[in-house]
Amino acid sequence: MSSITMGRYVPYRSPIHLLDPRTKLVCLVLLVVSVFLGYANYSTTFLMTGLSLLLVLVLFAMTRMSFLSLLKSLKSLWFMLIFLLLIYAITPRSDNLDWVAFFIYDYPIYWASILDALKILVRLMLMVALSLILTASTKPLDLTAGIEWYLSPIHFLGVNTAAWAMVLSLALRFIPTILEDVQRIMKAQSSRGVDFKRGKLTVRARALISLVVPLVVSSLVRSDELGDAMEGRGYDPRSKRTRYRKLTFHWGDLIALLLCAAFCALCITMSVTSFDPFLTWFGVTVR
Amino acid sequence: MPIQFEKVSYTYEKKSPFAHDALKGVDLLLEEGKTSAIVGKTGSGKSTLIQQMNALLNPTEGKVIIGDFINSANKKERSKDLFSLRKKVGMVFQFPEYQLFEDTVEKDVAFGPRNFGMKKEEALQAAHEALRRVGLDESFDKRSPFQLSGGEKRKVAIAGILATKPSILVLDEPTSGLDPASAEETMALFEEIKKDGTTLILVTHDMDLVLKHADQVVVMEEGEIKKVCTPEELFSLSLEEYSLDTPKVYRFAKKAIEKGIPLSLEGLHDVSSLAEALCKALRKEKK
Incomplete structure (x- = not known):
C-alpha cells in the first residue's frame, strides 16, 4: 500500500505547497520535457541527467518528502530494467556499434544498449518523482481547479469543461475512499482466512477475486448514492457554478515559472545545438 | 478463550505527519464465555482494539x-501461527454484507472453512449447518447472495463467519441498518451461540443492546479504558461524563421512580423485565 500512498497530499506549508496549482502544472510539463531531451553524447547526457536529479532532490527536500521512500517505491522497477535491457540488447542502435561490453556466446552486447536502458529508466524515475512532487504538494481539488482553468478555452467550442472537471475531481476525491474500502474488505476477508500475501498463484487469484468483487459492488452502490445526493442538492451539469477556492498568482509563481523555463531552455538549447561542454570548454573528446 | 491486553498501544502511520495514537497503554481482561460490550464515542479506539x-x-x-496465541509488538515474542488465530476469533464487521462475493450463498459461506483448510464437502456441510443456524433454509443455498434482501445478506455474511466455528466472536455494530425485528432475531442468534461457550465481544453505540446482552462493559475514551463494570453499575451512574446514552428501559424506570413508583433498577434488562418489575411495584402500591 505504501507505493500508492507515496504521492498522497501531505499538508505542509512549504514554498512548493504555496505555489499556484496552475504554475505547478506548467512547471511539471517544462521539467518533464527537460528530462526527456537527448544530448550530443553519453557524457553530456550523464551530466544533464545528474543536474536534473540534483534539481529533483532539491525539490524533494523543499516539499519535505523523503527520497528514501521514493527509492523504496521504485524497487519494483527492476523488472522494467531487465525488459529494457533485453529490448536494447536485441535491437542495438546503429551508432556506437564498435563499443562492445561483453559477448554472450557470439552475440555482442554493446555498452550503448546498457547505457540507453539505464538512461530511459532514470528518466522515467525522474518523471515519476516530479509528478509525485506535484501530487504531494497540491490538494486534489486545487489540482482539478488548475486543470479546469487550462481547459477553459475549450469551453467556447461547446465542451462542458465544468462537468469534465467535476468528473475529474470526483474521481480524485474517491481515491482515498476506495482505498479505505479496500482496507476494510481486505480485513473482513483476512478474518475469513484469506492470505493476501502468501500462497500459490491460484489461491492468490481467488483471494484477489474476494477483494475485487465486493469492491466493484460497493463502488457502484456508492456512485449511485452520490448521483442521487448531488441531484438532491440541486446539481445541474449545465448551469454555471461559483467557486469557493480562488486561484491566485503570486510573485513566487513567477519566479518558479522563470526558473523552470530557464532550465528547460538551457536543456533545449544544449540538445538542439548538440553542445558538448567537454569538447568546447576542456577540449576533451568523450563518448 | 480469554483475551488479555497488556499495556497495548497502537499508533496509526507512525513516523508520518498523519501519526495518530489510537490506543494508549490498554490493560484489559475479557473473560471466557461472557459477553463483553465495548462502548465509547466514535474515534475512541474501539475498532482498533478489536482488530x-x-x-x-x-x-x-x-x-x-x-x-x-500472543500478538505482541515484539516480533520474537509474537506467535508464529497467527493465521490459525483467525479461525478461533471470528470477526463480524460493520455491514458485513459488503464482504459477499461468490455466485451462490453456500459457496460464499463455505469460503471461510475452505480457507482454513477444510475439504470441499466438509466446508459445504459446515456452510449448510451455519445457514440453518442463522435461519436460512435450503431454498437459499443455490441463490446468488446479491439478489437477497439486506437482512438476508447480513445473515449470510454472519453464517460465513459462524461456519468456521470460532470460539470468540467479535461483533462490530451487528444490528446497525437492520429493521427492529431482524435486529432482535440477530441478537437472539448470538445469545444462542453464546450458550455453546463462545465468548462474545460486542462493539456498539446502542445502550439498549448493552443492557440486555452484556455481562461486562468496557468504556473507552480517546484510546484509554475509562471504566470496566457491569451494565447495571454503569447505567446507574450519571453517563454524561462518558457521553453515553441511558438505555430506554432505564430512562423509563428512572422517570417512574421520580413519580414515586417504588421500582427497583436491579434486574432490569429489557422491556419485558421492565414490565414485570412495574407490575410488581404497582401491585405492592395497591396493597
Whole structure:
C-alpha cells in the first residue's frame, strides 16, 4: 500500500505547497520535457541527467518528502530494467556499434544498449518523482481547479469543461475512499482466512477475486448514492457554478515559472545545438 | 478463550505527519464465555482494539494474549501461527454484507472453512449447518447472495463467519441498518451461540443492546479504558461524563421512580423485565 500512498497530499506549508496549482502544472510539463531531451553524447547526457536529479532532490527536500521512500517505491522497477535491457540488447542502435561490453556466446552486447536502458529508466524515475512532487504538494481539488482553468478555452467550442472537471475531481476525491474500502474488505476477508500475501498463484487469484468483487459492488452502490445526493442538492451539469477556492498568482509563481523555463531552455538549447561542454570548454573528446 | 491486553498501544502511520495514537497503554481482561460490550464515542479506539484480537493489527507496544496465541509488538515474542488465530476469533464487521462475493450463498459461506483448510464437502456441510443456524433454509443455498434482501445478506455474511466455528466472536455494530425485528432475531442468534461457550465481544453505540446482552462493559475514551463494570453499575451512574446514552428501559424506570413508583433498577434488562418489575411495584402500591 505504501507505493500508492507515496504521492498522497501531505499538508505542509512549504514554498512548493504555496505555489499556484496552475504554475505547478506548467512547471511539471517544462521539467518533464527537460528530462526527456537527448544530448550530443553519453557524457553530456550523464551530466544533464545528474543536474536534473540534483534539481529533483532539491525539490524533494523543499516539499519535505523523503527520497528514501521514493527509492523504496521504485524497487519494483527492476523488472522494467531487465525488459529494457533485453529490448536494447536485441535491437542495438546503429551508432556506437564498435563499443562492445561483453559477448554472450557470439552475440555482442554493446555498452550503448546498457547505457540507453539505464538512461530511459532514470528518466522515467525522474518523471515519476516530479509528478509525485506535484501530487504531494497540491490538494486534489486545487489540482482539478488548475486543470479546469487550462481547459477553459475549450469551453467556447461547446465542451462542458465544468462537468469534465467535476468528473475529474470526483474521481480524485474517491481515491482515498476506495482505498479505505479496500482496507476494510481486505480485513473482513483476512478474518475469513484469506492470505493476501502468501500462497500459490491460484489461491492468490481467488483471494484477489474476494477483494475485487465486493469492491466493484460497493463502488457502484456508492456512485449511485452520490448521483442521487448531488441531484438532491440541486446539481445541474449545465448551469454555471461559483467557486469557493480562488486561484491566485503570486510573485513566487513567477519566479518558479522563470526558473523552470530557464532550465528547460538551457536543456533545449544544449540538445538542439548538440553542445558538448567537454569538447568546447576542456577540449576533451568523450563518448 | 480469554483475551488479555497488556499495556497495548497502537499508533496509526507512525513516523508520518498523519501519526495518530489510537490506543494508549490498554490493560484489559475479557473473560471466557461472557459477553463483553465495548462502548465509547466514535474515534475512541474501539475498532482498533478489536482488530488486535485476531492480529489484523499488531500492537505498536505491549501484547495481547488470546488463549495460546500472543500478538505482541515484539516480533520474537509474537506467535508464529497467527493465521490459525483467525479461525478461533471470528470477526463480524460493520455491514458485513459488503464482504459477499461468490455466485451462490453456500459457496460464499463455505469460503471461510475452505480457507482454513477444510475439504470441499466438509466446508459445504459446515456452510449448510451455519445457514440453518442463522435461519436460512435450503431454498437459499443455490441463490446468488446479491439478489437477497439486506437482512438476508447480513445473515449470510454472519453464517460465513459462524461456519468456521470460532470460539470468540467479535461483533462490530451487528444490528446497525437492520429493521427492529431482524435486529432482535440477530441478537437472539448470538445469545444462542453464546450458550455453546463462545465468548462474545460486542462493539456498539446502542445502550439498549448493552443492557440486555452484556455481562461486562468496557468504556473507552480517546484510546484509554475509562471504566470496566457491569451494565447495571454503569447505567446507574450519571453517563454524561462518558457521553453515553441511558438505555430506554432505564430512562423509563428512572422517570417512574421520580413519580414515586417504588421500582427497583436491579434486574432490569429489557422491556419485558421492565414490565414485570412495574407490575410488581404497582401491585405492592395497591396493597
